[in-house]
Amino acid sequence: VIVKIVLTYDGTGYAGWQRQRNGVSIQQLVEDALSAIEGEPTPVVGAGRTDAGVHALGQVASAELSGRRDTQTLERALNARLPEAVRVLQIQEAPPEFNARFAASSKTYRYRILVSPVADPFSARYAWLLHPPLDVLAMAEAAAMLEGRHDFAAFQSTGSTVRSSVRELSSVVVSEGPVGDPWTGVASAFPGRLVAVDVTGDGFLRHMVRAIAGTLVEVGVGRSTPDGVRVMMASRDRGRAGRTAPPHGLFLVRVDYKSE
C-alpha cells in the first residue's frame, strides 16, 4: 500500500530534503527510519525539494509499504526514531497511484523577514534580518506583478536545465505584523516588525521563492521598483533579479492535491 506522510522540520543544520553524499538530509532520515521499521529498503518521495537550511511546516512524502499498517502506530514508531527536529504529523493510506511529488497541484511557501534595528534571539534561525526601513507597500505592488502564468527564467538558479521555466503562481502576497511573543502575539518590548512573503503556485524552479524574496527586498530597500521587476521578469535574465535570499527564512507551509 501507498502512504501519504505529512512532515514538519526545523531545517537548521540539515542538507535539505534530498538525499545526498555530503551532509544529513531529511529524506535520508525518514527513509532510514521507515526502512528500519519495515525491515527492508523503503524509499520516500517528497513533494518539495527544500534546500539546505529551509524549514517545513507541512512537507508531504509518499512511500510504498509491503502491506497494510496501522497508521497511528507507524506515526509513533517513525517519531520515536527521528530526531526532535523532524516530526511526522500525519500518515494516511493513499490511492495506489499516489506520488507526493507528481500528484501535487500546488505548494505554498512563506518567506519570513525580520525588519529590526536589533536581532531577535527567538527568530534568528527562522527569519532574514534586515535593518529598517523596508517599503512593504512597494514590495506588495511588485509581488502582484508576479501573480499569474509567466516565464520565471530570471528567478531560477543559474545552470538549471529544466525544460520549461513557465510556472503559474496563484498568489504572491506580502504582509507585515508585530513580532511580539513568538506564536501568540503578546506585545513585548521588541522593536522589530515581521514581513512575510507568501507564495502559492503549481510548481517552482530551483531557488525560485528565495529569488522572488530577494528581488522583492530590492524593491523594499529602493534599489528597484515594481516596474523594474516587470522588466526584469520579461528579460528572462537571472543576472537582473535580486540576490537569492538566505535559506533560513523559508518555510514550505503546505502542499495541496487535487483529490482533496
Add this chain to the structure above:
Amino acid sequence: VIVKIVLTYDGTGYAGWQRQRNGVSIQQLVEDALSAIEGEPTPVVGAGRTDAGVHALGQVASAELSGRRDTQTLERALNARLPEAVRVLQIQEAPPEFNARFAASSKTYRYRILVSPVADPFSARYAWLLHPPLDVLAMAEAAAMLEGRHDFAAFQSTGSTVRSSVRELSSVVVSEGPVGDPWTGVASAFPGRLVAVDVTGDGFLRHMVRAIAGTLVEVGVGRSTPDGVRVMMASRDRGRAGRTAPPHGLFLVRVDYKSE
C-alpha cells in the same frame, strides 16, 4: 549616571540570570560586556532572577556608569560583545536612585504549554509539551482564585527563607490558541494547540510561576480541581501544590515601573 537596560534572551543552555559559580549566567555576560566597554568592573542589577533555562522578552537591568554615554552607541557596543542569544533592546538614562530590582512595581510572566499528540520542532525549546486533553476552562477557573493578595507559601520552592510569602497578583489568565506558523499564525498542518498562563504581580517567590503553572496543569488533567487549589493555597504547604513546571516554557515578558 544610572542606565536602564531592556534585554531579551533565549535562556536555553544558560545558568539563569544570576551570576554563579557553575555555568554561564546572563548577568555575567552582560556585566563582562559592559565592564569591557567601560574599562572597569561595572555590576548590573536585574529586575527578575530568571532560573536556568528560563527566557526573557523584556528583562530590565540597571547599571551605574562613570559618566554620560550615547545610549545608542552603547547599545550597539553591548550587542557586538554579547552572544546572539542575548540582545539589548533599549538603553535609557534613568533617575539617580533607579534600581531595576527594587523600583519594579510589577512583573509579567508567560508560561507556555503545547498541548499536542506530537512535538513541534519550532517550540520544543519554548513550551512544555503535554498530551491532550487539557481542561483549559477548569484551569482558568482555578487561575482566577490566585488573583489578589494571598500567602503563596504553597507555591515557593522548599527551603526558601524569605520574610513574607504574601504577594499580590493583579492578573492570572489562561488562554488557548492555534500554533500555526510561529509568530504570524498562518494555519499549518500542525495538530497542537498552545495554552498560555499569563501572570502579573508585584513580586514573586522562588519558582512561584512554575509552581502555579504546574498546579494549574494538575487541574487541567483532572488530578485536582479549582476548589482543591483554594484549599491547597490556604494550607501554605508546598507538598500539596503541583510539581514545578519545567523552565523552558517560562518567559519574563515585561517589567513595569511606577514612574512610567
